Amino acid sequence: MKLDLEKILREVEPYRERKARIDLKHAGLLVIDMQNYFRRIIQPVLGNMLRVIQSCRRGNVPIVFTQHGHAKQASDGGVLGEWWGELIIDGTEDWKFIPSPPY
Numbered sequence: 001m002k003l004d005l006e007k008i009l010r011e012v013e014p015y016r017e018r019k020a021r022i023d024l025k026h027a028g029l030l031v032i033d034m035q036n037y038f039r040r041i042i043q044p045v046l047g048n049m050l051r052v053i054q055s056c057r058r059g060n061v062p063i064v065f066t067q068h069g070h071a072k073q074a075s076d077g078g079v080l081g082e083w084w085g086e087l088i089i090d091g092t093e094d095w096k097f098i099p100s101p102p103y
Helices: 005-016 036-058 078-084
Strands: 029-032 063-066
Touching: 029 036, 036 063
Parallel strands: 029 063
Antiparallel strands: none
């Protein structure tokens, strides 16, 4: 079966637009693990993420950044270390936030 991608995109277009309004007085932004370790998977959306962060700063919306890391691979990894096969160790280049224009 051959899919008509153009047709599918036209059909879903009305559903891709967000119609919700954000109440800036009751909003916050949570930025999770925007670290060097995740650079490859973040790269395609990094520009959009930075625009959202900058917009929130201009609107005085609180922003919370999380930073994933472990003290020691052998003793601090647990199941996550087994699942990932490696860990982000505190203080390493992988652990640091992705350098970019000021957050």
